[in-house]
Structure formats: C-alpha cells, structure tokens
Amino acid sequence: MGLVVQKYGGSSVADAEAVKRVAQRIVAAKKEGNEVVVIVSAMGDTTDELLDLAQRVSPAPGGRELDMLLTAGERMSMALLAMAIGDLGHEARSFTGSQAGVITDSVHGRARIIDVTPGRIRQALDNGNIAIVAGFQGVSQDSKDITTLGRGGSDTTAVALAAALDADACEIYTDVDGVFTADPRIVPTARRVPSITYEEMLEMAASGAKILHLRCVEYARRYRMPIHVRSSFSTLDGTWVAESSEGSEQPDMEQPIISGVAHDRSEAKITVVGVPDKVGEASTIFRSVADAGVNIDMIVQNVSAADTNRTDISFTLPANDGRKGVEALTAIQTAVGFESLRYDDGVGKVSLVGAGMRSHPGVSATLFGSLADAGVNIEMISTSEIRISVVVRGEDVDTAVSAIHAAFDLDSDQVEAVVYGGTGR
Numbered sequence: 001m002g003l004v005v006q007k008y009g010g011s012s013v014a015d016a017e018a019v020k021r022v023a024q025r026i027v028a029a030k031k032e033g034n035e036v037v038v039i040v041s042a043m044g045d046t047t048d049e050l051l052d053l054a055q056r057v058s059p060a061p062g063g064r065e066l067d068m069l070l071t072a073g074e075r076m077s078m079a080l081l082a083m084a085i086g087d088l089g090h091e092a093r094s095f096t097g098s099q100a101g102v103i104t105d106s107v108h109g110r111a112r113i114i115d116v117t118p119g120r121i122r123q124a125l126d127n128g129n130i131a132i133v134a135g136f137q138g139v140s141q142d143s144k145d146i147t148t149l150g151r152g153g154s155d156t157t158a159v160a161l162a163a164a165l166d167a168d169a170c171e172i173y174t175d176v177d178g179v180f181t182a183d184p185r186i187v188p189t190a191r192r193v194p195s196i197t198y199e200e201m202l203e204m205a206a207s208g209a210k211i212l213h214l215r216c217v218e219y220a221r222r223y224r225m226p227i228h229v230r231s232s233f234s235t236l237d238g239t240w241v242a243e244s245s246e247g248s249e250q251p252d253m254e255q256p257i258i259s260g261v262a263h264d265r266s267e268a269k270i271t272v273v274g275v276p277d278k279v280g281e282a283s284t285i286f287r288s289v290a291d292a293g294v295n296i297d298m299i300v301q302n303v304s305a306a307d308t309n310r311t312d313i314s315f316t317l318p319a320n321d322g323r324k325g326v327e328a329l330t331a332i333q334t335a336v337g338f339e340s341l342r343y344d345d346g347v348g349k350v351s352l353v354g355a356g357m358r359s360h361p362g363v364s365a366t367l368f369g370s371l372a373d374a375g376v377n378i379e380m381i382s383t384s385e386i387r388i389s390v391v392v393r394g395e396d397v398d399t400a401v402s403a404i405h406a407a408f409d410l411d412s413d414q415v416e417a418v419v420y421g422g423t424g425r
C-alpha cells in the first residue's frame, strides 16, 4: 500500500461540479489501495475576491486579521471536498493547516513552515480515512495565530506534508498539463517539459512562473521530494521536478540548454533620482528598504553625470510592497540628499532560464536580438549563471515572452498546449 499526496489548485475546484469531479479522482486513488492525503486550495478566485473585499472595508488591513480572512477560502473547499467524497461512499476528514500540524513562524502573509507534526493526519489514515488538508495556512509557533504562506502557498503545504509523511512523491494537480517552456496562456505553442531539475525549476519559479510556488520547490529540493505537476482535467503524464535522473521519462538525456521563459507582472520599479555620488549612499538607501521588510530584486545604478556628481539608482520590488518602499525612502530623503523618487508599477520582468547557458556562448546576444527585432525596449538587465532577466514595459511582456520563446526554437510543432480552466488571475 502506498501513500499518495495530491494537491488540487483553485481552478481544479472552482465550482460544485469541479469539487465532485476531483472527489472521484481522489476516490479512484484510494480504491487502488493507497492511503490518500489531499491538499486543497480555495475555490477559483476566492482568495483574490477575499482580498478585494478586505480592501473595500479597510485600505491597509493588519496581517493577523487578513490571514484569518484568507484562510477561510481553503476551509470552504476542504469541507466541501470531504462531503463530496462522503457521498461517493468513502470516509474523508478535513483539517485546517493548524490541525494538520503545519507550524510556521509569525510573519503574516508570508509565513515560513518551521515544523510539520502530522499526528492527526496519520491517525486519520490509520483509521482508513482520506485526509483533506487546507493548503496555504499554518499556525504560528510563538503567537499561536493563524498564518498564511504567501500567494500560491498550497503547493508548499503539499510538499511539506509529503515530506513529513514520507511519501514517495507529491502530485500537484492544476489546470495545465505540466510545466511548459512558457506560460501556455501567452504562448499556445509552448512545449510541455517532461522533466526539469530542482535547480532549473527554482529559477523558473523565482522568475515568476507561478505554476509552482517558489518555496515548494526549495522544500522539495531540501527533502529530495520528487514533484509530479499534472492536470486534474486529463490523465496525461505531466512534468517531473526532481534530481536530474529521478522520475525522468528519459533519465540519461542530456539537459537541454534552455528550460523556458518565465514572466512576472507583480513587480514595480523605484528610481531614486539625483543621489549624491559618495561612499555609503547606496548602503543607506538599501538598509532603509531592508529595515522596512522589503525584498528587492534587480538594481541598476547609472554612471553619475560629470557636471552634477549625482546619479540615479533604480531597483525592483514586489508591487505589494511599493507603499512601504516609498515611505521608507521618503523618511531618509533629507539625510541622503537625493532629489526625488519615481515609482513605476507599469513594468514586467521576462526571464530566460536554462542550466545549459553556463556552457553556451551567445545566449544573451540571441535574447537581446530577439527583443530588438520585436521592438521591445529593455529598462533593466540582470543575470545569474543559469538565467537572464530583463525589465520591460508591462504591455510588452507578452510580445517579449513570445519573441524570446521563438528565438530559442522552443515552439512545439505538435498540438497546442491546453489551458483547461482558471482565469489566469
């Protein structure tokens, strides 16, 4: 008897019919003789709708209450799923993150899992039940308050429970047939990648490919937990995220040069204009932003103009933290003596990811050439060993993704990628 851990995302349980369909799939896994643990997200766009609702009540709600509100979404779907399974003649029990033993730190809105104590889940399985767990939530070890793991965090709940329960693999069911060479909503000719290493998937997720939550991939790599990303709307094989040879359909295949193109519309850009060009100014600026709890991504500093001896420093940050970033910098404007701040949330980031880049010259030349031919202006550039990222205007993101995808011959000559559901929100 195996232990199967399955996670169903919001688009897979968007309405009553979908919940019943997923229940059948879960029961099928149980009937095959497995112990089954299911992690479920909030239905459809429920989390976004709850956030909109909170906004209408209070423009800047506190983290504790916001987490309490948002976790209600997953509570609804877990209970409904357990009911649907009950109607199919199998016993299912639903558990909140706290009940399932998902222990986190106290950082509301992006809590980290620090321990998993799945005693009640184990007990439910021992009693022959199917266990349904609310994704995306936990309980703070210190304050005992309810926390959330950050948008898309149900993936991380699933991998954390799979590791704690010693499952062989973690199945992530979603609305596309796996990880593709680009978001199939933008590039219908994107190809499904049969297998991808943790390292490459980490870079894709960190670059905005929201098919998997970044921390879920970090967690999976740490615990060497293979992930099978696949569609809940089809029975096709999806993508194995694992060490290079585990789980792969073609274990000894040489890794491709490029894994894919990722994009991210969730960042904004701040430009600190007219910073005096002297030692320590960048340090003061970034210290103040860090002390406000804001993570920054790309940084560009211009060469200072000879006549003024002043320079501009631009950086990107999550648009959600835009207000905090601007406030922190405004507070040090007089001390640093910069002229002004520009805040721009009309930007997008596009990244090319691939482990083979390390050993292949000319990758950046091809990328920049493809953007030039497509008429896309580049505002910022950053690179790592296996990634090149550019910041462009938000309205150019789709064009940039398609142009880069085509330039690296990633387009499939077979059927178009299917997007089975979801609104892409």
Ligand code: ADP
Binding pocket: 008, 009, 010, 011, 012, 041, 152, 173, 174, 175, 176, 178, 179, 180, 181, 182, 183, 184, 185, 208, 209, 210, 211, 212, 260, 419, 422, 424
């Ligand atoms: P779920 O609700 O199942 O968690 P998400 O919306 O979080 O689903 O993630 C699935 C979506 O990720 C897909 O519908 C697709 O639009 C998007 N996506 C972005 N990049 C990729 C990629 N490289 N491969 C597949 N899907 C991607």
Ligand code: ASP
Binding pocket: 009, 010, 041, 042, 047, 048, 073, 135, 136, 150, 151, 152, 153, 154, 155
């Ligand atoms: N419901 C949460 C969200 O929309 C968590 C998840 O779906 O993974 O972000």
Ligand code: MG
Binding pocket: 009, 152, 155, 210, 211, 212, 213
């Ligand atoms: Mg998701």
